[in-house]
Amino acid sequence: MTQAIGFDSEKYLRLQSEQILERVGHFGKLYLEFGGKLYDDYHASRVLPGFAPDNKLKMLEQLRDRAEIIIVISAEAIEQQKMRGDLGITYEEDALRLREVFAKRGFCVGTMVITKYEGQPAAVKFRQKLEALGIRSCCHYNIAGYPSSIPLIVSDEGYGKNEYIETSRELVVVTAPGPGSGKMATCLSQLYHENKRGVKAGYAKFETFPVWNLPLQHPVNLAYEAATADLDDVNMIDPYHLEAYGRTAINYNRDVEIFPVLRAIFESILGECPYKSPTDMGVNMVGFAISDDAVCGEAAKQEIIRRYFQTAVAVKRSLAPKEELYKQELLMKKAGCRPADRAVVSRALLKEELTGKPAMALELPDGRMVTGKTSDLLGPASAALMNALKLAAGIDEAENLVNAAAIEPIQTLKTRYLGGHNPRLHTDETLIALSMSASKSDLARQAMEQLPALRGAQAHSTTMMSSVDETVFRKLGIHLTCSPVVEEKET
Numbered sequence: 001m002t003q004a005i006g007f008d009s010e011k012y013l014r015l016q017s018e019q020i021l022e023r024v025g026h027f028g029k030l031y032l033e034f035g036g037k038l039y040d041d042y043h044a045s046r047v048l049p050g051f052a053p054d055n056k057l058k059m060l061e062q063l064r065d066r067a068e069i070i071i072v073i074s075a076e077a078i079e080q081q082k083m084r085g086d087l088g089i090t091y092e093e094d095a096l097r098l099r100e101v102f103a104k105r106g107f108c109v110g111t112m113v114i115t116k117y118e119g120q121p122a123a124v125k126f127r128q129k130l131e132a133l134g135i136r137s138c139c140h141y142n143i144a145g146y147p148s149s150i151p152l153i154v155s156d157e158g159y160g161k162n163e164y165i166e167t168s169r170e171l172v173v174v175t176a177p178g179p180g181s182g183k184m185a186t187c188l189s190q191l192y193h194e195n196k197r198g199v200k201a202g203y204a205k206f207e208t209f210p211v212w213n214l215p216l217q218h219p220v221n222l223a224y225e226a227a228t229a230d231l232d233d234v235n236m237i238d239p240y241h242l243e244a245y246g247r248t249a250i251n252y253n254r255d256v257e258i259f260p261v262l263r264a265i266f267e268s269i270l271g272e273c274p275y276k277s278p279t280d281m282g283v284n285m286v287g288f289a290i291s292d293d294a295v296c297g298e299a300a301k302q303e304i305i306r307r308y309f310q311t312a313v314a315v316k317r318s319l320a321p322k323e324e325l326y327k328q329e330l331l332m333k334k335a336g337c338r339p340a341d342r343a344v345v346s347r348a349l350l351k352e353e354l355t356g357k358p359a360m361a362l363e364l365p366d367g368r369m370v371t372g373k374t375s376d377l378l379g380p381a382s383a384a385l386m387n388a389l390k391l392a393a394g395i396d397e398a399e400n401l402v403n404a405a406a407i408e409p410i411q412t413l414k415t416r417y418l419g420g421h422n423p424r425l426h427t428d429e430t431l432i433a434l435s436m437s438a439s440k441s442d443l444a445r446q447a448m449e450q451l452p453a454l455r456g457a458q459a460h461s462t463t464m465m466s467s468v469d470e471t472v473f474r475k476l477g478i479h480l481t482c483s484p485v486v487e488e489k490e491t
Contacts, residue, residue, distance in 0.1 A: 003365050003456065006295030007050035013059045015285035020063065020206070023283065024171050026274075027202025029194070031187040032283075034175040034206045039101055040087070044208055046479065047223045047300040048290070056206070060173065061105065068108045068169035071095050072176040072186050075116045075123035084178060085310075088471055092126055094177035099135070110172075111165045115140045115182030138163035140182065140189060147257065150264045159192035173206075179231055184258060188265055195268065202274070203262070205255075207284035210235045212249045214287050219300035219335045221250055226307035226331045229324045241277035249279040301337040302458075308332055308339065309481035313464055316484035342481065344460040347371060349483075351380075351462075358463040358487055360384040362478070364392060365456040375424070377407060381461060381469045382430040388457065389434075392450035393443075401444045406433040427472040454478055463487040 024030045036044065038060075040053045052058070060067060076082075077091040084094050095112065102109045112130055114123055117139040130137045140162040143153055152158050165186075172190070174183045187203050194201040209224035221235050238251040240259060255278040262281065266273040275281045290296055308328040314320035332338060340346055344361040347369060351359035357374035362384040364370075370391055372384025390397055410429050425433065437444040455477030463485045465473075473480045 003049060004292065004295045005050040006290060006292035006299065007048040008289045008291045009050055009052055009055055011291075012051070012285060012289035013055065013062070015288055016206075016283065017059050017062050019283045019285060020171070020204075023202065023204045024066070027200065029170050029172070029199060029201040031172045031174060031190055031201060031203045032206055033183045033187050033203070034173060035183075035282075036208045037178075038173075038175040039098060041208065043223075043227050043303070046306075047220055047303045048286070048296055049299050050291070056208075057101075057105070060107075063171060064105075064107055066169055067171040067173055068110050068167055069102050069173045069175065070110050070113060070165060070167070070186065071098055072113045072115055072174060072181045072183050073126075074176075074181045075114050075118065075120045077178070077181065078114070078126050079120040079122045081122075082178070088474060091177040091181070096133075098175070098177065108169060110136070110167060112137045113140060113165060113182075113186050114138070115186060116142050118142060138165050140186060146185075147261045150261055153261060154192060154265055154268055159189040160196075162189045162193075164193045165190055179228065179233075184262075188262065191265055192268075200270075203266075203281065205282045207282040208286055210250045210252055211287045212238075212251065212279050212282065212284055214250065214290075216248075216250050217334055219297045219304065219337075222331050222335045223300040223303040223307070224252075226304045226328055229307065229311060229327050229331075230320065238277050238279045241279045244276035249277070251278045251282075255282075301335050302342060304328075304331055304335050305337055305339055305342045306479060306481050309342075309460075309483070312484040313482050316464065316486070342458070342460065344369065344458050345481070345483075348460045348462050358461070360459060360461045362388045362457055362459040364388060364453070370397075377424060378430060379424045379426065379469075381459075381465055381473070382425050382427050384459065385427055385430065385454075386434070386447070388454060389447040389450045392453045393446045395443055395447060399443055401441065401447050402430070402433045402437045403441070406436040426466060427469045431472070451476060 020032065034056065038056050041056060042053050044051045045053045073091055073095045082091045083089065084091065087094065099109050112135055114127060114137060117123055127137050143158045145152055174187050176183050191201055191203055210221040214221055216235055216237060225233060225235055234253045235250055236253055236256060238249045238256060241247065241249040259278045263273040311320055311324050311328045315322055315325050344363050347361035348359050348371065351361060351371040351373060355373045358380050360372045360380040362370050368391055370384060370387035372380040372387055374380050375383065386401065387397055390399065407425065410425060410433060434444055434448055438448045457478045459473060459478050459480045461482045464482045470480065
C-alpha cells in the first residue's frame with residue numbers, strides 16, 4: 001500500500017510561476033513576500049500529500065536569473081532566542097542556514113535585514129557577526145502607532161528612517177525563518193524608498209495558507225490556524241474581497257488589518273491601489289492543484305491532532321499558556337476529529353496498559369504498525385524504532401540485531417562514568433549500537449539501510465520524550481506526538 005496523494009505538485013509549480021511572472025510584468029519591479037517556509041515547508045507537505053517540502057524553492061529556481069533574495073529576521077526573535085520547532089534551531093541559526101542554502105543553489109542572495117531593531121544586545125551582536133562573515137545587513141525600526149497611523153508610517157519619520165536595501169534584480173524575494181519577522185513591513189518600506197528614488201515597484205505576497213478558494217472551515221484552513229495558534233492568527237472571510245466582487249474568499253486577520261496601510265502606500269506611489277482586497281495581492285494557486293480533496297482533508301485533520309498534542313506538551317512544560325490548548329481543542333471540534341483518531345495514539349495506550357510501563361506505537365508510511373515497550377535495555381522509543389526497521393527490512397521481530405558487546409560499553413559509560421541512573425538506551429545510542437553491529441551482522445546492516453523508509457512515518461509516545469529522542473525522530477522525518485505525561489524518574 002502506498003501513501004495516498006492529494007496534491008499535484010507539477011501543476012502547482014506551473015500555475016504559481018506563471019502568476020508571479022505576470023505580476024513582475026505588470027509592475028516592472030516586484031517585491032514578493034514569501035509567506036510560510038520557503039525552503040522546507042513541512043506543514044504544507046503534511047496537509048497536502050504530494051506537496052514536496054522544497055516545492056517553493058523548485059518553483060523559484062525557474063526564475064533564478066531574474067530573482068534576488070532578501071532574508072529578514074526580527075531583533076525580538078534574536079533577543080528571545082526564538083526556535084523553529086520543526087528543525088530545533090534558533091531563528092538566528094536558520095537565517096544563516098537559509099542564506100547558505102540559497103547561495104549553494106545559485107541564487108543572488110542580498111542583504112540580511114534586522115527588523116524591529118531598537119539596539120537589543122543580542123541583535124547588535126548578530127549584526128557584528130554578519131559583518132565578520134562579510135554579509136551586508138540593514139536595520140529597520142519600530143514605528144510608533146503602527147499600523148494605524150498611516151500619515152506617520154508613510155513619511156520620512158516612518159519608513160523613511162529605515163535603511164534602504166540596495167537591490168539589483170526585477171524580482172526581489174523577501175523571506176524569513178518564520179512568521180512575525182517583518183517581511184511585509186520590509187517590502188512596504190522598500191516601496192516607499194523606491195518611490196522616493198523614482199523607481200516604479202510593486203508588491204505581491206506568495207501565499208500558501210489559508211487557501212483563499214477553500215471554505216473557511218475546511219480542514220486544510222483549520223490546520224493553518226492550529227499551526228499558528230501561538231500567533232493568535234484567525235482565518236476570516238475577506239471583507240474587502242466580498243465588497244468588491246461579491247464573492248467569498250478566505251484570508252487571515254493580519255493581512256486584512258494591514259490592507260489599509262498597503263492601499264495608502266500604493267496610492268502614494270501610483271495614484272491608486274492596484275488591489276481591491278488582501279486576497280488580490282496574494283499569489284496562491286494551491287487550491288487549484290488539490291487533486292483529491294478527501295485525502296487532503298484527512299491529512300489536515302491528522303495535522304490538527306498533531307498540533308493539539310504538541311501544544312498540550314508545551315503547556316505541560318510551561319512553554320505555552322492554557323488558552324492555546326483551548327484553541328486547539330476548539331479547532332479539533334470544528335474539524336470533526338479527536339485525539340483517538342490518530343491511529344498510533346490508541347495503539348500506544350493499549351501497549352502501555354498491557355505492560356504497565358510507558359510505550360510507543362510507530363506507523364510506517366505504508367500503514368503497517370509496530371509498538372515498543374519499556375525494557376531493561378531499551379526505552380519504548382528505541383524499541384519501536386528497532387521493531388520498525390525490522391518490519392521494513394522483512395526481519396523477524398524476534399531477531400536480536402544488536403549484540404551485547406555493542407550495548408554494554410554504552411550502558412557502562414552512562415551509569416558508571418556519567419552518573420546516570422537509567423541504563424536504557426536513547427534512540428541515538430541505539431542507532432550507534434546498531435551501526436556497530438552492522439559491521440559484523442548482515443541483518444543489522446539490512447535494518448540500517450531501512451532508515452530512509454521511516455521518513456513520513458507516524459509515532460506516538462505515552463509519555464513526553466527527551467530532547468535527544470525528539471531530535472532523532474525529527475531528523476529521521478518521523479512525525480511524533482507525545483501524551484502530556486512526565487515519565488517517573490527511576491531511583
